[in-house]
Amino acid sequence: METFIDFFSFTDPNVRYVVLGSILITASSAIVGTFTFLKKKALVGDAVAHAVLPGVCLSFIVYGEKNPLVLIIGAFITGWLALTLIDIISSKSKIKEDTAIGLILSVFFGVGIFLLTIIQKSGNAAQSGLDQFLFGKAASLVGSDLVTFSLVSVILLIAVYVFFKEFTLIAFDKDFASTIGLPIKTMELILTTLTVLAVVVGIQAVGVVLMAAMLITPAAAARFWTEKIQVMIWLAAIFGAFSGLSGAYISYVAPSMPTGPWIVIVISTIAFFSFFFAPKRGIIIRYLTQKRIQRHIVDENILKALYHLGEEEKNFFDERTIETILSKRTLQKEVLLKSLRRLKREGYLKNSNGYWSFTIEGKNRGQRVVKLHRLWEVYLTQYLRIAPDHVHDDADTIEHVLTPELEARLEKLLNYPTTDPHESEIPYA
């Protein structure tokens, strides 16, 4: 608890730098990352992160010392060059975009490592610390870093604020954006520049490999909670900031722990939680909905089978064995039994000594499914001119989906037909 208070009172300037720096970086990369995510170019950030290394080394070789501004300019140039090359390769040859990304990323990084080793062996004392660009140094951020970070974050935020509408449009509907006369090329250029800027700064905190996570993961997590882009950006920024804060806290409590990887672990945990438990798009809710629909379909199919049996024998309320039902509808026996019990519980069926029969409600529901099936077959043959022997499968699916409103409209449109294309009677209630 004491460390907790120590940490959050921010009395230690070192803690202040690390926390503020981490939050600024994570939040602003999350915001820019939202757009690259929506443009389905998430891995581009990864490529830039690797591609800045040769730039850093080259500007060091040229300039001879570690001036942060010079290094950042160098990083910026090669990062930008890498993106341009990826674009050229994927548009001017048959190489696909992901191959181009992987190629440029690793080749640029190779050149960077090559230059780095040459610098290291050159004996220039000023070179120590260049490899911060590889692994990040979030835990040892100092005041001057913070100035750079804040400056870049402010630029990013202002740019996103000013060009919000334009970025949204090119992310979702590029064609429309160009039709209404937006300068797409310029906008993409600005967005690319912002991405490179976010990467160049962020990489100093978390390192080459994990930079991709700072851009992609908050946006991916936020996407599961909302359909609105404004909300998504806020969420991504909050997720990012929270992970930055927790990463800083963890490495404060346990100094041997690297900050960058912990930031990534926290943000990934948030993302995995979102993937599974988000209320509408989450994996679990999707799975449950799917199961519910499957149960619904099996139930209706059984009621339909019983109704067909009733039609054939001209007696809807007769008792039937499981074997009889199975002869009408192929189903796994366990699935059938489960569904029969469910239907009994809901009051659609009765059971005496292993014989199953309709209740009034059950017969009505079975009848409605059969009616919808046959109405749809009529609709397909009359309005879409589909041959009568091709309409069954489609009707088999749609019969579970049609709402009472659509049912009424179909009846009216088809003028209450009495038989379907196969001369079966359409039962009206």
Place this chain on the structure above:
Amino acid sequence: MAMVGDAISHAVLPGIVLAFLITGSRDSVTMLIGAGTIGVLTTFLIEFFHKKGKLQTDASIGVTFTWLFAIGVILISVFAGKVDLDQDCVLYGEIAYVPIDLWITKAGVVMGPRVLYIAGTVLLIILAFIFIGYKELFLTTFDPSFATAIGISTITWHYLLMGAVSITTVASFESVGAILVVAFLIAPPATAYLLTENLVKMMIISSILGILISISGYYLAAGTDGSIAGAMAAMSGVFFGLAFLFAPKEGYIFKILKKQSAPTRLE
């Protein structure tokens, strides 16, 4: 699928560290198994988030591999004393140390560099895999629906292939590191792809390119006293650049010439 190779090469890190921690040795077989398992797990997670979570593929790849890599780095820092691995080595390897790391049998006979044997074994495994599974790999790559129709399991072969990628990655780990191995996975086939349309020719050309890259990279590094792996990756970029510009048919220059010689208007 190129970026999946990239993802696997990063994501196998926790597998390697865990294999170290569990068996306490740098035994290569354990490392290969550990990494192979995590590699297949990575592929599975990427597919899972994409299919079940409806997450777009690029994001699914990005989220998965950064997460696993972060776990790997944390494991290394937690067990820093116990694990004989450091971050630099993981990222860019050091092939120049390979000759020092000798395999000495119990009888004391020096058999030469250990890594050479591992790489050789993996090469044989991969060759055997491709030789035996050529037809299946070919079909599942180019025409998955036909492959499924004639009873070849696309999923099995997909995971086998990804397992092969993981093994290759790990074998290259010590010498070239996680990121540069991607250059050698992607650059030679991408270059060969610009030169031919035939799969067998493409495989032969990319193997030859691999050899050329190694030799030229080595001499570049030796001449400048830089990292060998880095120089090799740089050379693979040079070869790709040459093919991109000058390939007969697919090359950029050829395409421009063809455009110019084409009649610009109807006479």
